[in-house]
Amino acid sequence: MGIISMVVVGLIAGLIARAIMPGADPMGWIATIILGVVGSFVGGFLASAVLGRSAGNGLEPAGIVGSIIGALIVLAIYRMAKRRSA
Secondary structure, eight states: OOHHHHHHHHHHHHHHHHHHSOSOOOOOHHHHHHHHHHHHHHHHHHHHHHHOOOOSSSOOOOOHHHHHHHHHHHHHHHHHHHHHHO
């Protein structure tokens, strides 16, 4: 997956994850893209663990659905960490 396509998928996944999960998230565009890209790797890791696929080094980006699921997980962890520090 190229860098540009990863950024686009990350932006889309981050926006959808923020729209699905209720609550306010004061993030800019860059943070939303990072949320989606990290979510893509989390989704790829979970897919390889659950489906039993062998991922070369354990980290591979997922498709859009896996990216959204991973971004939801990352967003939930981010909110829990933010709540604890406040």
